Amino acid sequence: MxxxxxxxxxxxxxxxxxxxxxxxxxxxxxxxxxxxxxxxxxxxxxxxxxxxxxxxxxxxxxxxxxxxxxxxxxxxxxxxxxxxxxxxxxxxxxxxxxxxxxxxxxxxxxxxxxxxxxxxxERTAGAIGIPGFRPAGVFTAGTAQRFINMEGYMTGKEVVILGSGDIGLIMARRMTLEGAHVKCVCEIMPYSNGLTRNIVQCLDDFNIPLKLSHTITFIHGKDRVEAVDVTQVDENLKPIPGTTETIPCDTLLLSVGLxxxxxxxxxxxxxxxxxxxxxxxxxxxxxxxxxxxxxxxxxxxxxxxxxxxxxxxxxxxxxxxxxxxxxEEDINFTTVNGDGIGNVVPEKITVANLDDSVNCYMRVRKVSTDTVINCYIGDEKIATKKARKFVPAEMVNFKIKKSDLEKYHDGELKFVVEPKEA
Amino acid sequence: MKKEMVCISCPMGCHLTVEGEGDNWTVTGNSCKNGERYGIQEMTDPRRILPTTVVIKGAMISRLPVKTAQEIPKGKLFDAMDELSKVVVEAPVKVGDVVLKNVCDTGIDVIATKTMPAV
CATH class of the missing domain: 3.50.50.60 (FAD/NAD(P)-binding domain)
Structure with missing residues (x-):
């Protein structure tokens, strides 16, 4: 054993x-x-x-x-x-x-x-349901990354990337350096899901356009990708009629979540x-x-x-x-996502197992400035996390002191995005 | 001259404002010394680390990951890719081994980023 x-x-x-x-x-x-x-x-x-x-x-x-x-x-x-x-x-x-x-x-x-x-x-083409055929040339960004970086196979020459997560951005640069022409990166959200530094060093450095609030509405080509339809979306992420542009390409990379x-x-x-x-x-x-x-x-x-x-x-x-x-197995606290927070890890805390603090990791639901994340037990605010800006792409590490938790025996830690107090 | 930029020294992504000319630059918005260095460098001589691969023979897989040991001028990235496309190395290779000296006359070597035994 x-x-x-x-x-x-x-x-x-x-x-x-x-x-x-x-x-x-x-x-x-x-x-x-x-x-x-x-x-x-x-x-x-x-x-x-x-x-x-x-x-x-x-x-x-x-x-x-x-x-x-x-x-x-x-x-x-x-x-x-x-x-x-x-x-x-x-x-x-x-x-x-x-x-x-x-x-x-x-x-x-x-x-x-x-x-x-x-x-x-990685989420795949099937997971996001793009209409069109299922030709060769549609890869998840990570699959293309493995082919190029480990196996030595180039996956295409004329490339469109859907999703501006970090892997998509990294692959835009990688394929450009290897001689491909990356025509654009489309992102359905009005902001990128990648780190800002990757937008700068992977897209801006090589003049690759980032089309925010755009998605792919059709894949053309039966045996191999021939083109994709890129369409602007409204605030509800619905395609806006009349905004479709057909972009010829032989490869579509998907960086649409993990x-x-x-x-x-x-x-x-x-x-x-x-x-x-x-x-x-x-x-x-x-x-x-x-x-x-x-x-x-x-x-x-x-x-x-x-x-x-x-x-x-x-x-x-x-x-x-x-x-x-x-x-120790006696759980004292549970964590919960309040307004503006998508999720919190860990979900439960046994205070006796902590050294001097616990790192609570969380993601905000949308981009905000002039806000803070507050941690409440009941109505009492026990800690505040400050940052110049909160973005969903960057996980927040909110450290809570053991001594602050020890003042309460048990309860629920609720994390909430709130306006910065003047 | 004044320019706003995002520092790429680390994932913090500080928003910098770089102002000045010649040898005289001031950087604001940075959280550390690297940000100041990056801001000035970006205005005078922008440079990047180049991570890529070269062909390797006799190893478990056919590509060896490599990088420039230091940043090279941004304008030389594609020339360096050309030079590296001609490099073929034989396994075994250890992380840090030089696979190409003085890439594109920059005085900077390209080194292996992975240990790959011979098979």
């Missing part, structure tokens, strides 16, 4: 395993379905990772490499090319992870604790928060199932890998405490 099995060897899984090992748990196993550790970072060859964690700008493979080195230095065992099929919890609280690979065949691996770090997947990948979690009975589409977790990333932890993009989609690593380290710490029988 393992102490801890980590499902997924990307940035979250590596950080969780490293932290658990540092906390004194030795018998750990990482299961990774790909041919190498590092997860999606292996295809994110651009720089900008690690400013918080390492105080320098690393590329994705470099950031992953640092954590892989840490895991190797700590001699944490792992299995590659291993697909986890299912997880269950037995009556005596043992977890059984069912997995399969070419070498070992089918395995039923037992563990005291499991950390879920499967990451997320979904936490929770088939295994759901199958095991992990409670999913419908706002994040990921497991509801505690301050140390424990799900509703004792001894089952979750961290990273499988919980909620992050903008920065540094925060994934931070969150996953908490999961590693939580799992280590659980294995040693030191984890």
């Amino acid at each position: 393992y102490d801890i099995i980590v499902i997924g060897g990307g940035p979250a899984g590596l950080a969780a395993a490293v932290e658990a090992k540092k906390e004194g748990v030795d018998n750990i196993l990482i299961l990774e379905r790909d041919r190498e550790l590092g997860g999606i970072l292996n295809q994110c060859i651009h720089n900008g990772f690690g400013l918080h964690t390492f105080k320098e700008q690393l590329t994705g493979p470099e950031y992953a490499g640092r954590y892989i080195d840490m895991a190797m230095d700590l001699k944490i065992p792992y299995k590659l090319n291993t697909m986890v099929l299912d997880m269950e919890r037995k009556d005596d609280d043992t977890k059984v992870v069912h997995a399969i690979n070419e070498e070992d065949g089918y395995m039923a691996l037992e563990a005291k604790a499991v950390i879920l770090t499967m990451g997320c997947r 979904i936490p990948e929770n088939e295994i979690s759901r199958g095991a009975g992990v409670e999913i928060d419908r706002r994040t589409q990921g497991p509801s977790i505690s301050e140390l990333c424990e799900t509703n199932l004792p001894g089952v932890f979750a961290a990273g993009n499988v919980v909620h989609v992050h903008d920065l890998v540094d925060f994934v690593s931070q969150e996953a380290a908490l999961a590693g710490k939580g799992a280590a405490r659980y294995v040693k029988g030191h984890l």
Whole structure:
């Protein structure tokens, strides 16, 4: 029996395993379905990772490499090319992870604790229902990224990108540098969903137009994409008749959102928060199932890998405490999204497990300036988060002090966007 | 001269105002020293790190991720891509290994960003 099995060897899984090992748990196993550790970072060859964690700008493979080195230095065992099929919890609280690979065949691996770090997947053309045919040349941005950066295949020459999330912006630059002509990036919302710095260095640097409040209303071409119809939308996101422009292209990239990948979690009975589409977790990333932890993009989609690593380290710490029988389970507080907030993670807090504070991560629903986020328990305001500007694309990290929570025994933390007081 | 820009030094994305001329520039709106450096650099000699890939033989996959060890002039990005398209390296490669010296006469090397063993 393992102490801890980590499902997924990307940035979250590596950080969780490293932290658990540092906390004194030795018998750990990482299961990774790909041919190498590092997860999606292996295809994110651009720089900008690690400013918080390492105080320098690393590329994705470099950031992953640092954590892989840490895991190797700590001699944490792992299995590659291993697909986890299912997880269950037995009556005596043992977890059984069912997995399969070419070498070992089918395995039923037992563990005291499991950390879920499967990451997320991209929404596809099917998920957003664009009318038209289903020709070759329609890719999710991440698929194109993998083809170009890892396999060495160029996916097209005349490109339109739908969605201004970070992957779409990064791919606009990447395809331009590789010789493609990126005609435009269309975004259905009136603002971009990517980081501002990516608009500057990926679009503005190469004069690629960003068409806000525009979407794709038809894909032309039967065998290969020949053109797309780009149409302006109104404030209700409905296409405005008469504003359609047909743009010839051979490739359409979709960067239209990410979904936490929770088939295994759901199958095991992990409670999913419908706002994040990921497991509801505690301050140390424990799900509703004792001894089952979750961290990273499988919980909620992050903008920065540094925060994934931070969150996953908490999961590693939580799992280590659980294995040693030191984890407190009495929940004192729950969190809830009030006006203007889309979701809050963690969903529940056990004060006794906190060191000196808890980081509450949240997303605002719309862009605002001259506002603050206030945290209330009942009618009492216990903390305020200030920023020059809140945008949905940038996750807010709202740190709440343990000492502020200790003044109340229990309750509900409600986060609300409110006007800045004069 | 006066220009407003967004700092790309880190994901904070500070809105900078850069004012001045010649060797005399003032930057406002930045939250750190990097912002000041970026603002002045952007007005006098804009530069970017270039992350891309080169062909690798004898490794598990066919492309090795690389980057310029420092920022290179923005105007040389496409010339550097041309030069790098001719580079072929053999596995094994370690992160930080130089794959191309002095790209486009910038005095800046291009280095591997991933360790790739020979298979």
